[in-house]
Amino acid sequence: MNAVYAGTFDPVTSGHLDIIERASKMYDILYVTIFVNPQKTTLFSLKERLELLKEVTSCFDNVRVDYSQDLAVSYAKKMNAPILVRGLRATMDFEYELQMAFSNQYLDDSVDMVFFMTRPNHSFISSSSVKEMASHQHHVTGLVPPVVEEALEKKFKKNKEAL
Numbered sequence: 001m002n003a004v005y006a007g008t009f010d011p012v013t014s015g016h017l018d019i020i021e022r023a024s025k026m027y028d029i030l031y032v033t034i035f036v037n038p039q040k041t042t043l044f045s046l047k048e049r050l051e052l053l054k055e056v057t058s059c060f061d062n063v064r065v066d067y068s069q070d071l072a073v074s075y076a077k078k079m080n081a082p083i084l085v086r087g088l089r090a091t092m093d094f095e096y097e098l099q100m101a102f103s104n105q106y107l108d109d110s111v112d113m114v115f116f117m118t119r120p121n122h123s124f125i126s127s128s129s130v131k132e133m134a135s136h137q138h139h140v141t142g143l144v145p146p147v148v149e150e151a152l153e154k155k156f157k158k159n160k161e162a163l
């Protein structure tokens, strides 16, 4: 069976990567797919997020990086992947994910959501928190893969120069 791990990945963190590693062991093909949401502004462009994801997942043979503008359930069906993988950190995530699960069930009952619990050492990592730290020139070593750390450093150096 195939599965889709959907997200914004702005940028991919060690928390995401851990879910990717664990889910890739459970499914034949794991599509790690950036869903483009025009309502959300991102620090990294779609192209940059795709490149970073490709780089950090190149060690997993059955992981495919992709993007989509469809609804996640429609995309999952198209890819013959009836599972949407998500990660859970805290009750805050739970509320949001539950609402999304209900919406997805309403849209298409043949696609189910599967949740992976975060690890204690990843429980406070979010793309937003690492962006916040990096924007203040604080190191984010270990919270994100090394290539992402570099990309964040470059991004905020550039942003500072532009001020």
Ligand SMILES: Nc1ncnc2c1ncn2[C@@H]1O[C@H](COP(=O)(O)OP(=O)(O)O)[C@@H](O)[C@H]1O
Pocket (backbone or CB within 6 Å): 006, 007, 008, 009, 010, 013, 014, 015, 016, 019, 085, 086, 087, 088, 089, 093, 117, 118, 119, 122, 123, 124, 125, 126, 127
């Ligand atoms: N540190 C983490 N540990 C476990 N799961 C995580 C972590 N950070 C994010 N996730 C999960 O990864 C998925 C994608 O997250 P994200 O890139 O923020 O996209 P979205 O915009 O869909 O929330 C979500 O299910 C989120 O809860």
Ligand SMILES: [Mg+2]
Pocket (backbone or CB within 6 Å): none
């Ligand atoms: Mg999120």
